[in-house]
Amino acid sequence: MGAKADQTNSLSIALTGSGGAGVITAGNMLLEAAAKAGCYGLFARSSGPQIRGGEAAAMVRLANEPVVAPGDVFDILIAIDWHNIDRFAVELPLSTVSLVIADPSQGAVPEVIAARGARIAELPLRDLAKTVAKGRPNMIALGAVAGLIGLPGEVADDVMARTLKKRGDEALAASRDAFALGVEAAGAMSFDGPDLWTRAATRERWIINGNEAAGLGAVRGGVRFVAAYPITPATDLLEWMALNLQRLGGALVQAEDELASINMIIGASYGGTPALTATSGPGLALMSESLGLAVAAEVPVVVVDVMRGGPSTGIPTKSEQSDLNIALFGLHGDAPHLVLAPTSISDCVFTTQWAVSLAETLQSPAIVLSDQLLGQTRAIVDRPADIAFVSQRVTAEAATVEDFRRYGLAAGGISAMAIPGSPGRQYTADGLEHDESGLPSSRAGDHVSQLDKRAAKLDGFDYGNHWAEIEGDGRLAVVAWGSSTGAVREALARLGSRGHEFRLVSPRLLSPPPPARWAEALEGVERALVVELNHSAQFYRYLKGYCDPPCPVDVYHRPGPLPLRAGELVAEIEKWSRS
Amino acid sequence: MTSSPAPMPGLTARDYKSEVKPVWCPGCGDYSVLLAITKALAELKLPPEKVSVISGIGCSSRMPAYMNSYGFHGVHGRAVALATGLKLSRPDLTVLVTGGDGDGFSIGGNHFLHACRRNVDLTYIVMDNRVYGMTKGQPSPTTEPDWDSALSPGGTGLRPFNPLVIALASGANFIARGFSGDSNGTARLIVEAIKTPGFSFVEILSPCITFRQDQRGWKKIVRPAPVDPTEDIGRAARRLMTDDGFNLGILYVGGREPYRLQLEGGEREPAELESQFVV
Ligand SMILES: Cc1ncc(C[n+]2csc(CCOP(=O)(O)OP(=O)(O)O)c2C)c(N)n1
Ligand code: SF4
Numbered sequence: 001m002g003a004k005a006d007q008t009n010s011l012s013i014a015l016t017g018s019g020g021a022g023v024i025t026a027g028n029m030l031l032e033a034a035a036k037a038g039c040y041g042l043f044a045r046s047s048g049p050q051i052r053g054g055e056a057a058a059m060v061r062l063a064n065e066p067v068v069a070p071g072d073v074f075d076i077l078i079a080i081d082w083h084n085i086d087r088f089a090v091e092l093p094l095s096t097v098s099l100v101i102a103d104p105s106q107g108a109v110p111e112v113i114a115a116r117g118a119r120i121a122e123l124p125l126r127d128l129a130k131t132v133a134k135g136r137p138n139m140i141a142l143g144a145v146a147g148l149i150g151l152p153g154e155v156a157d158d159v160m161a162r163t164l165k166k167r168g169d170e171a172l173a174a175s176r177d178a179f180a181l182g183v184e185a186a187g188a189m190s191f192d193g194p195d196l197w198t199r200a201a202t203r204e205r206w207i208i209n210g211n212e213a214a215g216l217g218a219v220r221g222g223v224r225f226v227a228a229y230p231i232t233p234a235t236d237l238l239e240w241m242a243l244n245l246q247r248l249g250g251a252l253v254q255a256e257d258e259l260a261s262i263n264m265i266i267g268a269s270y271g272g273t274p275a276l277t278a279t280s281g282p283g284l285a286l287m288s289e290s291l292g293l294a295v296a297a298e299v300p301v302v303v304v305d306v307m308r309g310g311p312s313t314g315i316p317t318k319s320e321q322s323d324l325n326i327a328l329f330g331l332h333g334d335a336p337h338l339v340l341a342p343t344s345i346s347d348c349v350f351t352t353q354w355a356v357s358l359a360e361t362l363q364s365p366a367i368v369l370s371d372q373l374l375g376q377t378r379a380i381v382d383r384p385a386d387i388a389f390v391s392q393r394v395t396a397e398a399a400t401v402e403d404f405r406r407y408g409l410a411a412g413g414i415s416a417m418a419i420p421g422s423p424g425r426q427y428t429a430d431g432l433e434h435d436e437s438g439l440p441s442s443r444a445g446d447h448v449s450q451l452d453k454r455a456a457k458l459d460g461f462d463y464g465n466h467w468a469e470i471e472g473d474g475r476l477a478v479v480a481w482g483s484s485t486g487a488v489r490e491a492l493a494r495l496g497s498r499g500h501e502f503r504l505v506s507p508r509l510l511s512p513p514p515p516a517r518w519a520e521a522l523e524g525v526e527r528a529l530v531v532e533l534n535h536s537a538q539f540y541r542y543l544k545g546y547c548d549p550p551c552p553v554d555v556y557h558r559p560g561p562l563p564l565r566a567g568e569l570v571a572e573i574e575k576w577s578r579s
Numbered sequence: 580m581t582s583s584p585a586p587m588p589g590l591t592a593r594d595y596k597s598e599v600k601p602v603w604c605p606g607c608g609d610y611s612v613l614l615a616i617t618k619a620l621a622e623l624k625l626p627p628e629k630v631s632v633i634s635g636i637g638c639s640s641r642m643p644a645y646m647n648s649y650g651f652h653g654v655h656g657r658a659v660a661l662a663t664g665l666k667l668s669r670p671d672l673t674v675l676v677t678g679g680d681g682d683g684f685s686i687g688g689n690h691f692l693h694a695c696r697r698n699v700d701l702t703y704i705v706m707d708n709r710v711y712g713m714t715k716g717q718p719s720p721t722t723e724p725d726w727d728s729a730l731s732p733g734g735t736g737l738r739p740f741n742p743l744v745i746a747l748a749s750g751a752n753f754i755a756r757g758f759s760g761d762s763n764g765t766a767r768l769i770v771e772a773i774k775t776p777g778f779s780f781v782e783i784l785s786p787c788i789t790f791r792q793d794q795r796g797w798k799k800i801v802r803p804a805p806v807d808p809t810e811d812i813g814r815a816a817r818r819l820m821t822d823d824g825f826n827l828g829i830l831y832v833g834g835r836e837p838y839r840l841q842l843e844g845g846e847r848e849p850a851e852l853e854s855q856f857v858v
């Protein structure tokens with residue numbers, strides 16, 4: 001068994017190298033092979049600001065149970081070269097139990113790495129690669145990792161064959177030979193890691209990232225029209241949609257900017273087609289005015305914000321949970337709308353599907369706050385459950401009764417929406433304040449009753465138990481939202497195994513704020529701690545200001561781009577629990 | 580492409596008007612544009628429920644509520660984008676966009692360029708009064724450089740934007756100019772604009788009698804263009820570049836295929852997409 005009791009029998013492996021060294025390919029292959037061999041895991045990539053080339057790190061964590069957060073330290077770091085290591089060494093935590101494998105031809109181990117006290121082993125990746133026709137150092141490195149962790153040879157071979165199919169027999173043979181050399185070299189090194197292979201999972205598992213998961217949730221929920229403008233880290237969600245919508249008879253349109261993309265989806269939804277866009281902070285900011293239009297005109301739309309470091313262009317390739325304020329409060333006027341957050345990578349399916357169904361049912365815009373960490377980390381997960389949410393818009397089909405009032409003050413605030421083409425139901429959707437029939441009105445009475453209507457339909461809706469994930473029933477609660485939930489969940493599991501019981505509350509529905517639900521979730525709790533990844537404690541302030549928590553609340557928060565890690569949170573939560 | 584629904588017999592212009600009384604000043608050119616649009620729809624005998632009129636913000640953008648079709652009165656400058664989403668996902672509808680020079684050429688300028696380039700089958704009617712009417716008289720992109728106003732004392736000194744030339748250069752498939760004072764002539768332009776596949780741009784000189792009283796003189800200056808519509812883009816460019824802005828008629832008709840989405844053929848269910856994820 002491994003040397004680390006604080007990292008529940010998992011293995012964390014990093015491969016680093018300059019762009020083109022193939023560490024991302026090797027990382028993907030490692031994840032896929034481990035999946036085939038029955039593991040769970042995560043694969044996150046870190047890359048520099050360069051568009052192509054530059055430095056890259058493939059960070060893989062494997063375990064026998066679903067992995068919900070990055071590990072505290074890497075068990076193995078294998079460096080094909082040390083290109084720009086100073087820039088991202090901080091993303092690669094190491095300790096005295098780590099094994100660092102370095103190619104002596106790339107010079108001495110840099111001080112930022114050597115100073116961590118890890119064991120260093122030498123492996124002449126480049127020289128070995130030269131002994132194989134067309135051999136590449138990344139495949140030697142992959143072989144070495146496979147050898148050290150005991151990855152079954154057949155699955156690795158299988159994955160190599162599938163990955164390299166397109167590159168031809170010669171490339172595959174070269175990779176096989178290089179891989180074998182790596183395995184052999186590993187035999188000469190000592191490494192004591194957990195055995196991940198004898199307790200192989202047999203359940204159906206998927207490899208998916210949060211962006212794909214959000215896309216799948218969207219189409220399960222009925223989305224068939226997407227308009228969007230490319231932006232990191234949301235672009236891969238859009239690319240997934242572009243291909244997969246075609247298969248479903250839907251389509252994606254590349255808009256000229258986000259002002260256009262939000263208006264295009266409002267137009268498509270007004271025409272009866274459930275519609276979505278995905279963006280990141282800068283794009284969400286541009287959409288604010290038109291999201292208000294969707295509120296006033298009561299047009300369902302879904303916006304997935306894959307958050308990155310802000311403000312302004314910020315850190316496009318790294319994660320942060322700092323768009324909560326603009327998502328909640330970025331619209332002018334009194335503009336109630338839905339804001340949701342997925343609690344994990346696989347929950348991106350559920351939450352996005354639910355968001356589509358809520359938007360359609362409540363004729364409201366819904367913002368889904370994913371982030372780079374959820375969106376771009378590939379995970380091996382149990383197959384997400386099928387859920388029945390599909391779009392359920394109340395429509396006024398054809399004229400059966402006279403006097404259709406599009407914005408009629410029906411009980412519950414939801415009024416039937418006529419779809420263009422339905423005879424006798426013509427109306428004008430309007431962002432101007434209007435009366436029940438949709439005619440522009442600046443009368444005080446109409447303004448109040450329409451504001452009441454739009455608030456009531458959201459506030460009065462029964463969101464059921466899906467509104468939050470609540471686990472455990474300690475007298476101390478930790479509240480996390482979005483991607484922070486993973487690291488908190490792991491931290492609480494570790495504390496639990498030491499006999500400290502905590503309650504976890506991770507809300508999926510952030511807005512409208514449900515104070516009654518928060519009262520229930522925190523019933524019997526003496527104190528709660530909010531954990532989030534932003535500089536200004538945005539959720540903490542929101543919880544205190546809008547959700548009336550029934551107990552004192554504290555906060556642990558810090559900005560990105562470094563992800564929260566369970567070890568860090570164990571220390572913080574312990575400190576807080578004793579304070 | 581207007582996949583024309585079966586024409587309705589016996590529809591008159593009045594059947595396309597709503598009961599709502601316009602907010603426009605008495606004498607505003609936009610009344611006649613409303614009349615021209617309803618005449619055109621009656622001529623085409625399109626069922627009102629199959630027509631959607633989309634607009635932004637401005638006096639001219641108030642159009643949808645005055646009509647008995649479906650309508651959407653959105654935010655300032657984004658009407659063309661909203662209409663694009665509607666038409667692409669509902670190719671069976673006839674979609675018109677109505678608005679002003681400020682809405683379309685200033686705040687919405689980028690969408691105008693890309694709508695011309697994308698060439699979706701829309702008819703875009705701009706009531707150009709060379710002023711921001713609704714906000715009470717500021718210069719727009721088409722305002723003369725020496726037009727004096729409170730916000731630009733002595734004039735902007737800026738050369739006006741030429742929307743027809745921009746439309747041609749950006750790829751619009753149909754370009755025409757009308758005058759609100761001639762509602763029958765304008766109606767004929769709109770009929771042709773709707774019938775022509777792709778993005779049809781119709782600029783209608785529509786005087787703002789409140790903030791641009793000088794525009795009362797337009798009726799004496801406008802004239803039918805002394806030439807026939809051309810399909811030759813080079814000739815159209817020369818014609819539009821040298822035009823004084825008062826030649827009326829269809830000035831260019833191209834043969835570009837409109838942009839459409841491939842919505843047929845994809846018959847799979849979401850569950851069938853899952854195999855790509857299975858380990
Ligand atoms: C985002 C935004 N900025 C400014 C305004 C104020 N505004 C309303 S209409 C308008 C100009 C309208 O001019 P035009 O499109 O030429 O229409 P007209 O009134 O002349 O018909 C402006 C600036 C607004 N409604 N929204
Ligand atoms: S201000 Fe000018 S454009 Fe507006 S309604 Fe009056 S006349 Fe027409």
Ligand SMILES: [Mg+2]
Pocket residue numbers: 637679680681706707708709710711712719
């Ligand atoms: Mg104007």
